Amino acid sequence: EIVMTQFPATLSVSPGERATLSCRASQSVSRNLAWHQQKPGQAPRLLIYGASTRATGIPDRFSGSGSGTEFTLTISSLQSEDFAVYYCQQFDDWPLTFGGGTKVEIK
Amino acid sequence: QVQVVESGGGVVQPGRSLRLSCEASGFTFNTHGMHWVRQAPGKGLEWVAVIWYDGKNKSYADSVKGRFTISRDNSKNTLSLQMNSLRAEDAAVYYCARDALQYDISGALDYWGQGSLVTVSS
Numbered sequence: 001e002i003v004m005t006q007f008p009a010t011l012s013v014s015p016g017e018r019a020t021l022s023c024r025a026s027q028s029v030s031r032n033l034a035w036h037q038q039k040p041g042q043a044p045r046l047l048i049y050g051a052s053t054r055a056t057g058i059p060d061r062f063s064g065s066g067s068g069t070e071f072t073l074t075i076s077s078l079q080s081e082d083f084a085v086y087y088c089q090q091f092d093d094w095p096l097t098f099g100g101g102t103k104v105e106i107k
Numbered sequence: 108q109v110q111v112v113e114s115g116g117g118v119v120q121p122g123r124s125l126r127l128s129c130e131a132s133g134f135t136f137n138t139h140g141m142h143w144v145r146q147a148p149g150k151g152l153e154w155v156a157v158i159w160y161d162g163k164n165k166s167y168a169d170s171v172k173g174r175f176t177i178s179r180d181n182s183k184n185t186l187s188l189q190m191n192s193l194r195a196e197d198a199a200v201y202y203c204a205r206d207a208l209q210y211d212i213s214g215a216l217d218y219w220g221q222g223s224l225v226t227v228s229s
Contacts, residue, residue, distance in 0.1 A: 096157075098153070
């Protein structure tokens with residue numbers, strides 16, 4: 001199965017600052033990569049699919065880039081509601097697999 | 108608006124069975140594939156199973172193959188997960204999620220339910 005690795009595990013950022021999250025696949029997933037946000041006690045929410053396409057209703061401060069094995073999620077100016085855990089997920093091959101998550105916390 | 112709501116979770120002894128349900132609304136259920144994804148306490152996300160929009164194709168994670176069965180009733184907009192021979196490591200919050208594509212499967216999960224907690228304990 002394709003192993004997804006996210007780094008860093010925890011990112012401490014001040015409100016208004018930029019956050020850059022990374023995700024690496026153990027083999028190429030082309031652009032079949034999604035990013036999900038999960039807040040404590042809540043369901044995950046799709047942010048980005050196809051590596052760079054924002055899902056419905058997602059603010060443009062969220063952007064995704066990359067292809068193949070290296071991907072990045074950037075949050076341009078962190079808002080209070082953005083502090084959460086972010087998961088990357090590949091949908092290039094079965095089984096679908098997720099990264100271990102990056103927790104974005106308040107600095 | 109799109110909604111998926113899970114139910115049926117609870118406490119079950121190892122080796123016993125449990126059936127989860129997911130009721131969908133706000134979209135044309137019979138045109139979208141549906142998935143189950145689980146999250147053990149304090150852990151990350153693990154994909155469990157998928158069923159195509161018409162119910163004709165299914166796929167499972169190796170960890171549940173032969174023990175879990177995914178099904179759907181398009182007349183009732185309902186997805187189910189029958190879980191047999193439960194183990195301690197199956198304890199998790201189980202989410203149902205909609206596949207983003209219509210009439211096929213992409214693997215992109217665009218709407219998630221709030222989850223249903225399954226505890227496996229003697």
